[in-house]
Amino acid sequence: MSKKIVIDPVTRVEGHGRVTIHLDASGGVESAYFHIVEFRGFERFIQGRPYWEVPVLVQRLCGICPVSHHLAAAKAIDQINGIDPEGLSPTAEKLRRLLHYGQVFQSHALHFFYLASPDLLFGFDAPAEKRNIVAVAEANKELARKGILMRKFGQEIIKAISGKRIHGVAAVPGGMYKTFTPVERDYFLNGQDIPPIDTMIEWSLEMLEFIRHYHDAHRALLDGFANYPSGHLGLVRPDGALDLYHGLLRAVDSEGHKILADVPTDTYNRYFSEAVEKWTYMKFPYLKHLGREKGWNRVGPLSRLNVCDYIPTRLAEQARRQMLQYTGRKVNNHTLYTHWARLIEMLHCAEVVRDLLHDPDIFSDDLRRTGKPRLEGIGIIEAPRGTLTHHYEVDDKGMITRCNLIVSTTHNNEAMNRAVRWVARDALSHQPEITEGMLNRVEVAIRAYDPCLSCATHALGKMPLRAELYDHEGQCLQTLYRHA
Amino acid sequence: MPDPLLIIGIGNSSRGDDGLGWAFLDTISQMQPPPGQLEYRYQLVVEDAELLTRYPRVLFVDACENDQPDGFSLEPCRPDPVAEIYTHQQTPGAVLFLCQELYGHRPEAWCLRIQGYVWDFDTGLTVKGRENLEKAVEVFKPWQI
Structure with missing residues (x-):
């Protein structure tokens, strides 16, 4: 059974980004992406x-x-x-x-x-x-x-x-x-x-x-x-x-x-x-x-x-x-x-x-x-x-x-995506439970680049942090919230 | 002579009624004598905690979406240790908390919230927003003495 983890938004960076991590049936990290989902023009x-x-x-x-x-x-x-x-x-x-x-x-x-x-x-x-x-x-x-x-x-x-x-x-x-x-x-x-x-x-x-x-x-x-x-x-x-x-x-x-x-x-x-x-x-x-x-x-x-x-x-x-x-x-x-x-x-x-x-x-x-x-x-x-x-x-x-x-x-887009994949595989693969601290490690890797997602395209908004695990049929298996 | 007053207007005049905080400062800047030190902010930031140490009184002025029976509200503001997710965007309570925690200074603080209605990319206030601004300014006049 495959799963998907979403970190949305990534915190303590300028602007808003989102991370998705896909787990395979054995709990290994299959792929991970750092998305910028807003557009400025x-x-x-x-x-x-x-x-x-x-x-x-x-x-x-x-x-x-x-x-x-x-x-x-x-x-x-x-x-x-x-x-x-x-x-x-x-x-x-x-x-x-x-x-x-x-x-x-x-x-x-x-x-x-x-x-x-x-x-x-x-x-x-x-x-x-x-x-x-x-x-x-x-x-x-x-x-x-x-x-x-x-x-x-x-x-x-x-x-x-x-x-x-x-x-x-x-x-x-x-x-x-x-x-x-x-x-x-x-x-x-x-x-x-x-x-x-x-x-x-x-x-x-x-x-x-x-x-x-x-x-x-x-x-x-x-x-x-x-x-x-x-x-x-x-x-x-x-x-x-x-x-x-x-x-x-x-x-x-x-x-x-x-x-x-x-x-x-x-x-x-x-x-x-x-x-x-x-x-x-x-x-x-x-x-x-x-x-x-x-x-x-x-x-x-x-x-x-x-x-x-x-x-x-x-x-x-x-x-x-x-x-x-x-x-x-x-x-x-x-x-x-x-x-x-x-x-x-x-x-x-x-x-x-x-x-x-x-x-x-x-x-x-x-x-x-x-x-x-x-x-x-x-x-x-x-x-x-x-x-x-x-x-x-x-x-x-x-x-x-x-x-x-x-x-x-x-x-730094490619570098941040590689960093996300590296940390996801290092910290999340084959773990019985995904903890908030594990997800923060993904953010730590992004944060090191001090990304300015506002500059990179984005418009202002405000969202709480939510991480969700989904199975391959879209059913939510686990939800984590971060308010601060 | 009242104690020095710091007035921080928060908002963005390019986003419709989000400019109410700055419009408040623009209006009271015409008063004689000047009502206090006026500071314009897009958002409050951590460094504002250091600025607050120089004043015994501070008034935060911001637009708000919530219904206000009189079109505005004026309430005491207290230190709040809850930080915002985005760190470079702080609440008045968080800035007061940082001021107290880092510098041992707690000014008398108030929050003036003026109800706004439209937040799109546009300059200028709505008619109702401007009415609320005028009412808030009228309340401020005796408050500053």
Whole structure:
């Protein structure tokens, strides 16, 4: 007798997804899928709008990483305005970087402290009512307070540059709307209203100590959980350094061999294609020359550390080397090391923000450049969750005629599905009863990728968690509910 | 001089009457003297617990679907340790609980719920929603003194 398990919705991720797990007659896992079942359609409905509206419109894709969409679109729109990424004024580029690294800092803080830390502090099998930020606040006040202030720091950077913490406006075609002032800068340095940037660096180092000790204490679990080979994709500078704002596209295989060797971002569509499946609205990007089965890549913090040659800030590079030394491998395919990589990136972002806050270029009025208009623009950026592509075409009146968005979570679609299958087979196969803790392990694997299902297609809704087992005739054999 | 008051309007002005919380802030922002610190939110988040530590009084204003006999309701709000599934979307009670738990601060808190009727993608309030808003504002005027 076959059975089907449904996890709906997956919790502590951005947006809503669903997992179905099919068991065969002997209780073994036959197949498992991660579905995105809602549709948004931004690519379609911005057609016909003037190009300069796009950076404002598309950031509404998301309330967590609107800055990433705003800047990826802005990079593309710069080109339609005749300005390549290298053609921005130093002030405009540095302000965009300050905005972007502040955004990645706050988004990583949100994921680690609010979404992932309950699993790490209380265990994958802890009662569902304990796996949330309120329980973290009760159990570890210092961690929770620091998490709140770290996220706030990044959000205040965003607010200072774009006017609002969510859905502000900063970039305009060819540059930035406004410059930064010494008073705005001092807010982040003097510690009078919020902890200063040096404290953010100090706390980021503390969090790295925390995760290192966590790995020491749970190494067998973390090394064995959802470990599978894959390609890894990310942006690097021409010298191979990690760069979250702009660079060349590089992909490596599970052993570290380059499978996409540092190509310009505006050539992405020569190398990538997207597949569709009838059971999900989220597409499956892959490298054309390797094909659908072998050409998929993970993206995000762990992948970025896998593809880069080094991190261009001192403390984060030390932390990257420590992680490499810990694993003994250049390329890390262990899903749960993503949390460690995310914390290394938080440290890197804090270091970059500190350096930019001390750079006098951010106070200049040289904000905008113009060039000869073009009919196409491609903006690629490293969003918190990974490589994000915005591609637009316009007519001779500047109206959008075509749009293609490949968001980070879409790149991770295949990886998340493989992770779900891996965990389902490891935790659920041939078990006499499916417990809530077992199902949470499936979510832990998805959660490590910090998927933003809102970005990946989805519309807002609210559902309780329900897991059901069905026999082959559709009869419900077991039901599990989760309310928090 | 009353204690400083924080007023958080929750909602989305692009979703019909879901904009009632923000419309309330827009309306009272015209009052002289200013009634308090006004904060616009799509949804409450964990960091709002830290914001609350700076105020002895807080008013949460949100639209609601449930029938309200007067078109709105104004009730005390208490800390609630039950977290939402989605973590980055908290209830007023959960934010108060976090504020109390993490910072040892418990402001006097109230929830103002204004009944709405239409939640589709649209800007602007329904006629009935706007009537309820006006009644809620009238009740707020003496409440702030």
